[in-house]
Amino acid sequence: MTEKIMVALSGGVDSAVAMTLLKQQGCDISAAYMKTWMNEEGIDVFGDCPWHQDILDCKACAEHVGVEFQVVDFIKEYREQIVEYLVEGYRLGRTPNPDVMCNRKMKFGKFLDYAKSHGFSKVATGHYCDMRENSDGTRDLIMGADPGKDQSYFLCMITQEQLKSAVFPIGSLLKSQVREIARMNSLPNSEKKDSQGICFLGKIKIQDFLRHHIPEKPGDIVTAQGKKLGTHKGLHNYTLGQRKGIGIPSNTDKKSFVVVAKNFDTNELVIDFDTPSTPHLYSKTAELAEINWINRPILEPRKIFARVRYRDPLVEAFFIPLGSGRAEVEFASPQRAIAPGQVMAIHDTDRTTVLGGGFYR
Numbered sequence: 001m002t003e004k005i006m007v008a009l010s011g012g013v014d015s016a017v018a019m020t021l022l023k024q025q026g027c028d029i030s031a032a033y034m035k036t037w038m039n040e041e042g043i044d045v046f047g048d049c050p051w052h053q054d055i056l057d058c059k060a061c062a063e064h065v066g067v068e069f070q071v072v073d074f075i076k077e078y079r080e081q082i083v084e085y086l087v088e089g090y091r092l093g094r095t096p097n098p099d100v101m102c103n104r105k106m107k108f109g110k111f112l113d114y115a116k117s118h119g120f121s122k123v124a125t126g127h128y129c130d131m132r133e134n135s136d137g138t139r140d141l142i143m144g145a146d147p148g149k150d151q152s153y154f155l156c157m158i159t160q161e162q163l164k165s166a167v168f169p170i171g172s173l174l175k176s177q178v179r180e181i182a183r184m185n186s187l188p189n190s191e192k193k194d195s196q197g198i199c200f201l202g203k204i205k206i207q208d209f210l211r212h213h214i215p216e217k218p219g220d221i222v223t224a225q226g227k228k229l230g231t232h233k234g235l236h237n238y239t240l241g242q243r244k245g246i247g248i249p250s251n252t253d254k255k256s257f258v259v260v261a262k263n264f265d266t267n268e269l270v271i272d273f274d275t276p277s278t279p280h281l282y283s284k285t286a287e288l289a290e291i292n293w294i295n296r297p298i299l300e301p302r303k304i305f306a307r308v309r310y311r312d313p314l315v316e317a318f319f320i321p322l323g324s325g326r327a328e329v330e331f332a333s334p335q336r337a338i339a340p341g342q343v344m345a346i347h348d349t350d351r352t353t354v355l356g357g358g359f360y361r
Helices: 014-024 050-063 075-091 098-117 160-164 175-184 205-209
Strands: 006-007 028-035 070-072 122-124 131-135 137-144 219-223 229-230 257-263 268-273 282-293 303-306 315-325 326-336 343-347 351-361
Touching: 006 014, 006 050, 006 075, 006 098, 014 028, 014 050, 014 175, 028 050, 028 098, 050 070, 075 098, 098 122, 098 160, 137 160, 282 343, 303 326
Parallel strands: 006 028, 006 122, 028 070, 219 268
Antiparallel strands: 131 137, 137 351, 219 229, 257 268, 282 326, 282 351, 303 315, 303 343, 315 326, 343 351
């Protein structure tokens, strides 16, 4: 019996090609767009959210390929699982990653549950990542073939059961090959540009979004030595390591200021010059919490490779389990601007296998 697969269309070329490939392989598929956002609470004054056009593009591609298409409304669930996580994270001074949580809670959470409740066994996406089936029936998450587009980082917090229910049709392809397949099949969105930024905000700046959810709380911008240089509108607008948007010009030596700390007790934003020797900017160690293991957990201290954040290169590290979902990570070289709430992906020594991920404390 052929497995039924629901393809999660986003409006972009990647998921459209994923759908096209599955259709050509003779899979029993249907497609759906997961609606997670709408213009509300005055947010539309900053410009339209992109979901209107995305739905039109999804529908056009599905009709072109000959696949049944529907729109699934998850606005309420997305607000509860992702938007509140994002806002509360910034309110507490953390740096949340809504795209990582969207994969865990929504695409392979609520959306997968929806698909299974409607007779589908798996969900396919346009992620640039792959998987390997082991002899014991478990799956390992593997980096995508295109090193410039690999998205395995964003899936480091999914579970084994979620991975077993996932299909990544374009994981073995380069982006250039995906574009070529889209053109060869005359997909309506074959030349559509890739989306940028947080998944649901579109062109809306994160600061503009947060302004509608977190009250401004002005305070002083001070140097590491305590000298006041200006004022800020709220510590939630900044993250460790941030260079741009601080509002304090560089000094006469053209050295740039960077955020090195956020003092919530005094409501002070602490800045310093961006150099390799700047205190608090570079870290040789980090503590992880709420660690997720995709397959087998690391139970003894051992070497790993870490992706400190998306787009950063893999770095050699030593992983020390502390129990209760926590661990200490010792990097082979100091890492810049590790911020609480950010996600670190844990890679095996082969570099390509993603073992899991955790949040910086």
